[in-house]
Amino acid sequence: MNTRPLARRAGLEGFVTWFGQLEPSDNALPSSAQVLAAAPIDVGLDFTFLPRKRAAAGQVSLACVLVAEHDCEVGLSVGSYRGVAWQAAEQRGATPEGNAEVGIADGSGRLALRSGANVILLRIETAKASGYACLRLDPASGVRVGVPDGASVDLDAGAVPEYAMVNRPGAMEPRAGFAHAGWQAALRKRWMELLGPLPEGLGAITRTIGETESNGYVRREIRMASPLGIEMPAYLLLPKGRSAPGPGVLALHGHGVDAKKNVVGVDDGSAERRANIDRVRYDYGAEMARRGYTVLVPDQRNFGARRDPLSAAGRYTRDACDVQFMRGFMAGLLPAQAEAVEWRAWLDVLAAQPQVDAARLGVLGLSLGGRTTGLCAALFDRVKAAVVSGALNLMRERVLLGQGCIKHMLPGLLGDADLPELYGLAAPRALFFEHGADDGTSPEIFAQEAWRRMRVIYDGAGAPERLGLHVYGGGHVFNGTRALPWLEAQLTA
């Protein structure tokens, strides 16, 4: 697979594309013939390397052949996603072939290339099996990446249609100067057609399990019903002392066994909870309640009390959403549709609270909760403002990398539009993204591409000021330092 067209559209040139991944036991410097003969790694990202999926964390070796048109020196830097996902252990390059090693200290260095093929070898210590490593060349180099003799430069040539679709721009990606209103109506129509009719009926609270006093608010454990007749557990956080109806916020959790507890800051003593409390500021639901907002924190499908019993029993370890997607596919059902019905029911419940002004509904979430937030805001006009954390990316990238949850996708949708277009349907309503610079789950190249496309949409809608972004140092964590004040400003305006 080749994503060079995508990189070019993102304005990126001169990045290494073709790697060979070597066996970890292979300590000798490979020849260029060996590197070129090695199968390209399973992703062709212009500068991102993903260790083989589900490979154990540890040392991996990768190599590329850089073909220089003439003797030259180029800058090489390694890694945009340091720390969280991976760290460089030993890094060396050899140039020209078989000669001196080149140190790449602190993630960057200079390579003296000779005319012809040069082998670069990197050994990278991955701290996490799904981590990314990135290798970036000084773009002003006149250097290209070697490909095997006889290999087609167009790696899509002869590929099965689904690969070709992944590499092709979506038919409804907006271009600068596009007519926004017509585009929005057409994409919304397309999305709704694929989603199918959503069953009529309101979501409602069916029972209250219990109530706990907290700092400035009451945390009520409830059960809700959707028009699909499914019982959905949630926390409802009710601020004390609210006399007039105010904003209501839907706070959505990410992946994790019982992740809604993270969102409300409940410490149940589990190792995962401790890790989340220590590592990331995850209690954004509780934080909004402390700030005086009514907050609904539901379990998403497959999580918390809704966890798949087979997953809970350890019968499988993959993302339960993927299993849900497969089951749905076999049953002729689309998780995306059922989830949309649930989001609507959650908004119904929130809007029906006497403390809530239904004209001031907000949504926020991290990771899976971030993507859900963006899609929920796009789908339902009554969402006034939304904060998407840790989900500034593309479905295209998720399927290229062979990772990530695809439960929100619909058959054929990627041929027309990807997440930026769907998120962008919220325009001109207020939408804010926050993104950790070292977020290994959202590679920079795709985050930039997603952002660029949403900017085009909001510009086209005449509302560039309604789209916000905060990029901060850190990984796949909630930040909130700009996002939460922004959300408050939108909901209290």
Ligand SMILES: [Zn+2]
């Ligand atoms: Zn998932």
